[in-house]
Amino acid sequence: MTNRLIFSVLLIIISPWLLAKELIVLHTNDFHGHIQQEGKYAGAAKIAAFVKEIKAQHPAALFLDAGDAISGTPVSSMFEGEPIFDVMNAMGYDVGLIGNHEFDHGYKKIERFRAIANHPLLTANAVGPDGELLGDAPYLLLNLDGIEVGVIGLITETAPTLFSPTGNEGLTFLDPADRLSELVPMLRAKTDVLILLSHIGHEAELLLAEQFQDLDLIIGGHSHTLVQHPVRVGKTLVAQANHYGSHLGLIKIKVSDKGQSPLDIQGDLIAANELPDGDPATQALVSSYEAKVQGQVDIKIASLHKNYSKIELQPILENILAESIGADLGYYNRTGIRDILSKGDVTARMIWNLEPFGNTLVKLTLSGADLLILLSQEPALHHAVDAIDPERRYQLATNSFIASHATLAFGDAITAVDTGILVRDILIQQIKANGLK
Ligand SMILES: [Zn+2]
Structure with missing residues (x-):
């Protein structure tokens, strides 16, 4: 060639x-x-x-x-x-x-x-x-x-x-x-x-x-x-x-x-x-x-000695919700926990990042059977599942996102009372008063 x-x-x-x-x-x-x-x-x-x-x-x-x-x-x-x-x-x-x-x-x-x-x-x-x-x-x-x-x-x-x-x-x-x-x-x-x-x-x-x-x-x-x-x-x-x-x-x-x-x-x-x-x-x-939000959110509310993953946070947040209205149980959906908390200072901003939606706290009254259906929507087995009696009725503290979907799904079988209190505000108050536990 x-x-x-x-x-x-x-x-x-x-x-x-x-x-x-x-x-x-x-x-x-x-x-x-x-x-x-x-x-x-x-x-x-x-x-x-x-x-x-x-x-x-x-x-x-x-x-x-x-x-x-x-x-x-x-x-x-x-x-x-x-x-x-x-x-x-x-x-x-x-x-x-x-x-x-x-x-x-x-x-x-x-x-x-x-x-x-x-x-x-x-x-x-x-x-x-x-x-x-x-x-x-x-x-x-x-x-x-x-x-x-x-x-x-x-x-x-x-x-x-x-x-x-x-x-x-x-x-x-x-x-x-x-x-x-x-x-x-x-x-x-x-x-x-x-x-x-x-x-x-x-x-x-x-x-x-x-x-x-x-x-x-x-x-x-x-x-x-x-x-x-x-x-x-x-x-x-x-x-x-x-x-x-x-x-x-x-x-x-x-x-x-x-x-x-x-x-x-x-x-x-x-x-x-x-x-x-x-x-x-x-x-x-x-x-x-x-600058419009800093004064409100860049405030130290607690200090943590370890990191908390979403899996670790879930039962802690659920307890905070349940205790705040004296419910039998709390349910905080894992996908609604939008951030982890890291070792060191916790600011109100971090709780805003964790709960950015502005959901309110709702008390749901429902059967154990319906509660199990609700928890089956979780990405992984919910930690409370084994303790729930399907025959019993429960008072559940949860957020308005979960409550509104539960009301659509179960209708008259459940009652929902919206407290009108922001979940974020409850978390900030409780973590400020008691730390994370
Ligand atoms: Zn998306």
Whole structure:
């Protein structure tokens, strides 16, 4: 073979790579209001600084959030999630998603979030009482430096079991797979890169990847899974960046022709301590919001000699609730415990982070049999199960989230009396008075 021929053959082989463009996708999920840097959590300003750097270097860069942006910190709780979307504007998001916690202040509040956010909030399967989708759009088509990108937004179908029924009446959540069957073939033909922005959880997202191989990438959320390198399922990559801004996801996609799979996709997570110093403008905005709550929450209430995991906290919190109204038992759902408590000083802020929802304390009267059904919803066997007599009636101290779902499930078989007292306030008072025991 002549040199010229060798050169021509080589050129044919490598030409897709020479012509290839690169799309950078940055992503977060389950940020839960952690705008301020705190321990392992980067805070909005450091993330914003990195995103700015990447966007300055790459003509095609996209910054996505996979839902549950709110509920998790005092700023979010006190101002019903609104500051979080304002701060997200400073962080430079391009596309967001409606997660189950975006319903924490009732679905009508989502309209307000959409108005504040500069980026569209997607959902292809959350439907309001009027039959209309609740987000800005079911999907987006973007042209970034000549690369056609499609982003579809989906939320878990189990959403109604995860938020309070009050303020969320008449909603419907469509089957994500049904929606993808419709949208993927239609969008594949129009796009170089097809992305699913998903608040469905990692395990379910792996199954969707298997089923929809025409998706190039799933940016996941909801299960708070730390996926250091995206999982490859056939041709599809499935990513997720833990939670609370502890990590920022970074994915590089080498793009070929429209409708074809990209030439290459690689991804990684960047931990908070690897991010640059915070962006000053974003930090100023964060500080202005934090200043409104600091006086109320940055107060020491106790000191701990050890760390407490969620499993260890559950019976302690249940006892506090039961004792506060003289009930037989307390029940505090494990998934409602949103933070651990660490050795050292405990501040009121830490209790806000643990109970960001503003649930009230409710006394439920119910049969042991119904109580066992209630406890069977726990992710693991509840520690009290063996001691419960199905024949007996119990007075149970619990939070309004559990009480409202129990009332829906059991109807007249139970009675619920809402004390109107915030669970968070009871926890703060009791821990202040008695420590954790
Ligand atoms: Zn979620």
